[in-house]
Amino acid sequence: xxxxxxxxxxxxxxxxxxxxxxxxxxxxxxxxxxxxxxxxxxxxxxxxxxxxxxxxxxxxxxxxxxxxxxxxxxxxxxxxxxxxxxxxxxxxxxxxxxxxxxxxxxxxxxxxxxxxxxxxxxxxxxxxxxxxxxxxxxxxxxxxxxxxxxxxxxxxxxxxxxxxxxxxxxxxxxxxxxxxxxxxxxxxxxxxxxxxxxxxxxxxxxxxxxxxxxxxxxxxxxxxxx
Amino acid sequence: xxxxxxxxxxxxxxxxxxxxxxxxxxxxxxxxxxxxxxxxxxxxxxxxxxxxxxxxxxxxxxxxxxxxxxxxxxxxxxxxxxxxxxxxxxxxxxxxxxxxxxxxxxxxxxxxxxxxxxxxxxxxxxxxxxxxxxxxxxxxxxxxxxxxxxxxxxxxxxxxxxxxxxxxxxxxxxxxxxxxxxxxxxxxxxxxxxxxxxxxxxxxxxxxxxxxxxxxxxxxxxxxxx
Numbered sequence: 001x002x003x004x005x006x007x008x009x010x011x012x013x014x015x016x017x018x019x020x021x022x023x024x025x026x027x028x029x030x031x032x033x034x035x036x037x038x039x040x041x042x043x044x045x046x047x048x049x050x051x052x053x054x055x056x057x058x059x060x061x062x063x064x065x066x067x068x069x070x071x072x073x074x075x076x077x078x079x080x081x082x083x084x085x086x087x088x089x090x091x092x093x094x095x096x097x098x099x100x101x102x103x104x105x106x107x108x109x110x111x112x113x114x115x116x117x118x119x120x121x122x123x124x125x126x127x128x129x130x131x132x133x134x135x136x137x138x139x140x141x142x143x144x145x146x147x148x149x150x151x152x153x154x155x156x157x158x159x160x161x162x163x164x165x166x167x168x169x170x171x172x173x174x175x176x177x178x179x180x181x182x183x184x185x186x187x188x189x190x191x192x193x194x195x196x197x198x199x200x201x202x203x204x205x206x207x208x209x210x211x212x213x214x215x216x217x218x219x220x221x222x223x224x225x226x
Numbered sequence: 227x228x229x230x231x232x233x234x235x236x237x238x239x240x241x242x243x244x245x246x247x248x249x250x251x252x253x254x255x256x257x258x259x260x261x262x263x264x265x266x267x268x269x270x271x272x273x274x275x276x277x278x279x280x281x282x283x284x285x286x287x288x289x290x291x292x293x294x295x296x297x298x299x300x301x302x303x304x305x306x307x308x309x310x311x312x313x314x315x316x317x318x319x320x321x322x323x324x325x326x327x328x329x330x331x332x333x334x335x336x337x338x339x340x341x342x343x344x345x346x347x348x349x350x351x352x353x354x355x356x357x358x359x360x361x362x363x364x365x366x367x368x369x370x371x372x373x374x375x376x377x378x379x380x381x382x383x384x385x386x387x388x389x390x391x392x393x394x395x396x397x398x399x400x401x402x403x404x405x406x407x408x409x410x411x412x413x414x415x416x417x418x419x420x421x422x423x424x425x426x427x428x429x430x431x432x433x434x435x436x437x438x439x440x441x442x443x444x445x446x447x448x449x450x451x452x
Binding site for chain 2: 051063066067070071074078090095098100102105151
């Protein structure tokens with residue numbers, strides 16, 4: 001039975017895994033889950049699909065696996081991921097893992113908190129955004145972006161060296177997210193901007209396909225400003 | 227040259243890796259870093275030891291690696307970790323990885339935020355604790371402990387099955403931490419309490435050695451209450 005992939009392209013790690021599956025030509029059956037319609041919050045979803053009620057996750061026959069980074073490593077063992085993307089060399093793999101672990105409390109956490117309070121919570125509740133929280137988490141995003149510009153990309157073209165890896169896919173899918181709120185974190189950070197353009201170029205057309213909905217929302221936001 | 231381990235036993239992941247190194251008999255040179263004396267915040271530390279200025283991390287000759295979970299996986303490849311602790315079987319390893327990734331935004335994040343605002347920040351600044359934040363993050367810890375009790379430990383003795391793995395080491399070292407504030411999350415949760423006692427028993431005497439400072443601080447806290 002073909003691998004089942006549960007995802008919502010509005011979620012950053014969902015896009016990252018979607019791109020990874022596609023560019024490695026891993027066959028999978030699409031199971032989109034609409035988070036904005038709370039499709040993940042039903043009892044049936046919890047008991048039959050994923051007890052943690054999040055996306056992305058996979059069903060590989062009767063084996064259920066959640067957590068995008070655990071899934072990357074499972075896919076690399078079971079289905080194969082190009083060595084350039086997730087290197088078998090122990091030290092190089094360790095450096096890719098280092099970013100994939102670091103991002104949880106940096107890129108992932110802060111961008112998720114910022115976009116939740118700026119965009120998704122107001123959208124779903126009808127309440128005005130809590131401006132104190134929005135500005136607190138935006139400062140967090142700015143600090144994290146400075147770390148990517150000045151530490152991770154300081155002496156190299158990509159996050160973990162001069163070749164694009166899984167780390168760049170996860171980082172880019174996160175850094176696209178705030179554009180939905182009209183905030184593009186690459187602006188004013190020359191290394192980050194050059195890197196983002198390189199990532200998009202190397203991963204297209206799959207990258208653009210995964211970001212179609214996000215790009216539309218970002219464009220509507222721009223129009224609303226005119 | 228022997229592996230250099232930089233750590234502070236007051237930090238949860240530092241204790242977890244310390245225990246892991248010891249019980250796997252991996253030779254290492256101890257490099258304690260006193261976080262409460264800000265030893266990690268000097269320029270020399272940043273340029274020579276670890277650009278992210280956190281612990282734990284390792285120097286393996288000239289190879290520097292940060293992020294405790296990335297280090298677990300590097301140690302398993304380069305130095306060997308008992309198969310029961312970090313299984314080579316692909317699906318079992320994936321389930322251990324699933325917890326190690328899940329904990330970042332759950333056990334790790336919430337316990338760190340709770341103890342920072344309840345204990346460390348007031349200790350270092352002399353300010354009173356922000357009671358709103360303390361109570362917000364305590365609610366987060368409670369929710370996470372309920373998930374461990376009702377989801378992870380529901381049908382099994384340990385986090386990822388009926389055998390103790392690296393996941394249990396990381397979980398236990400976190401769940402010990404709030405005892406320094408007089409809050410023991412295992413109380414009132416029978417599965418969690420039984421599990422914690424099992425983990426301590428299986429990993430002693432190394433486990434107690436790693437928790438010596440924490441146990442003293444927790445005991446002083448109890449005395450202060452009398």
